[in-house]
Amino acid sequence: MNTVLKIRRFFLAPLLAPLLALLLIIPGGCDLFHLSLADYLQDNTDYPPLAYVYVAVSSGDNANSGWTRSSPVKTLGRALDIWAAQGSAGAEIMLLEDIPPTYAEASASGLIDFSELLSTRPGITAVTLTGSGSGKTLNNGAIPNRSVVRINIPGKTITLQSLTITGGRGTPGGGIYVNNGSKLTIRDGVLVRDNETNTLGGGIYVDTIGAQITMSGGIVSGNRAPSPGSGSGGGIYVGPNGGFTMESGAIKNNEADKNGGGIYITGNAYIRQGDIGSPGEGNKAGFGAGIYMGPSGVLELGSPGGNNPYPRIQYNLSASSGGGVALDNGAKVIFHHGTIRNNNGSSRGGGVHIVNGELDMRGGAVTGNTAVAGQGIMVENAGTLKMSLNARALDPANPVYLSGVNRYITIGDFTGSYISGIAVVTTNGYLAGGVTPIIFGSPTQLSTYYLYFNVDGRGFGTSLDSNGRLL
Numbered sequence: 001m002n003t004v005l006k007i008r009r010f011f012l013a014p015l016l017a018p019l020l021a022l023l024l025i026i027p028g029g030c031d032l033f034h035l036s037l038a039d040y041l042q043d044n045t046d047y048p049p050l051a052y053v054y055v056a057v058s059s060g061d062n063a064n065s066g067w068t069r070s071s072p073v074k075t076l077g078r079a080l081d082i083w084a085a086q087g088s089a090g091a092e093i094m095l096l097e098d099i100p101p102t103y104a105e106a107s108a109s110g111l112i113d114f115s116e117l118l119s120t121r122p123g124i125t126a127v128t129l130t131g132s133g134s135g136k137t138l139n140n141g142a143i144p145n146r147s148v149v150r151i152n153i154p155g156k157t158i159t160l161q162s163l164t165i166t167g168g169r170g171t172p173g174g175g176i177y178v179n180n181g182s183k184l185t186i187r188d189g190v191l192v193r194d195n196e197t198n199t200l201g202g203g204i205y206v207d208t209i210g211a212q213i214t215m216s217g218g219i220v221s222g223n224r225a226p227s228p229g230s231g232s233g234g235g236i237y238v239g240p241n242g243g244f245t246m247e248s249g250a251i252k253n254n255e256a257d258k259n260g261g262g263i264y265i266t267g268n269a270y271i272r273q274g275d276i277g278s279p280g281e282g283n284k285a286g287f288g289a290g291i292y293m294g295p296s297g298v299l300e301l302g303s304p305g306g307n308n309p310y311p312r313i314q315y316n317l318s319a320s321s322g323g324g325v326a327l328d329n330g331a332k333v334i335f336h337h338g339t340i341r342n343n344n345g346s347s348r349g350g351g352v353h354i355v356n357g358e359l360d361m362r363g364g365a366v367t368g369n370t371a372v373a374g375q376g377i378m379v380e381n382a383g384t385l386k387m388s389l390n391a392r393a394l395d396p397a398n399p400v401y402l403s404g405v406n407r408y409i410t411i412g413d414f415t416g417s418y419i420s421g422i423a424v425v426t427t428n429g430y431l432a433g434g435v436t437p438i439i440f441g442s443p444t445q446l447s448t449y450y451l452y453f454n455v456d457g458r459g460f461g462t463s464l465d466s467n468g469r470l471l
Helices: 009-025 029-033 037-042 076-085 114-119 443-452
Strands: 053-055 090-095 110-113 126-131 136-139 147-151 157-161 163-166 176-178 183-186 191-193 204-206 212-221 236-238 243-252 263-265 268-271 284-287 291-293 298-301 312-314 317-321 325-327 331-335 339-341 352-354 357-361 365-367 377-380 384-388 400-403 410-413 422-426 453-455
Touching (some): 053 076, 076 090, 076 114, 110 114, 110 136, 114 147, 126 163, 136 147, 176 183, 236 243, 243 263, 325 331, 352 357, 377 384
Parallel strands (some): 053 090, 126 157, 147 176, 176 204, 183 212, 191 212, 204 236, 243 268, 284 317, 291 325, 298 331, 325 352, 331 357
Antiparallel strands (some): 384 422
């Protein structure tokens, strides 16, 4: 008995016809391949392709197969049902047309609400949504209190590529809302633009344990959180339990009335590459125009062992202070490599403003920033700056400015697990009667770097007594 080799008839049969004819005239040919031509010709199974189910929201028909561009279905729900019928946990869907504000499956909270779409299709755990050609637009049309994309269901992973997300007004999460342990990946060709919220996350909002956003491309631009005194995270808001990773892409030209024009981070974040701001398209906020680090937030810039100018935090403008990065309420930034440059901190901290947090600078550069005080880095109140000799923050035009209660500033050796040659600048540990600075561990290093630090308007280096106290 011959074994049947099943072939995807619609796509492959015309190409295999000459081969099958050849096998008929070669003695033992069919036995060699265990193929019965009669069985093949009698096999009428409609085998699906391996690529996409196609959706066209105006011209499609849910009675269509969905497996070809010429027979698209009308709704995402029907496309998911087709994949579920194949026993697949993943769904690859291609949009052939834009999705308008009047889309039939929209919920009150989301134009594309994966929370509802996947709650009734539990077998589908991952969805990739792709715009055909040069991309397609998902337009919420500024309908109040509705995000463009909403993902609020645990254990689901959504990937977006070649799509424009616009017109969102979610509260929170103007453009995209990710919560409840969901995961979102943004790839090349995605543009999150011109969305707005009256709370947090004009472009994107992510929070709760396990919720994660990854940017491996794409642009977040022109989004706003304009509410006076409260709007934060113009581009992206990362809540205390949320996670954010940026491998590439750009976050630029976003605005928040209060904190974090580009990104507001109170959870865990990793920015490996990409740009936060660009020439003529910097992010804007009252405090922390490029990035605001809030309560207990932890951010890594670059990667351990790396050494290149990316990521770049650049051309951002603060109305108050912290042009590039602002750290407050116990937040921490570990700076491996990258550049903080050409930011404007208005009054204080052109590059970085550390109010109550820690900048652990193991590499990277802070250069070309502007402010009234602390053009490079401003350290005050309970702020801490740790700087290794690989860090390139120090240039005369971008000094580190130290400001603390009664000028009691301590600059001392770091006693942790670091190699020698670490400087720690902190406004903690005030000492009665003066300051005891110990910089870089040797007078030679001190004389090299003294020009670049400023304590409440007074440089130090030549103004140390024999005990190392500031005169």
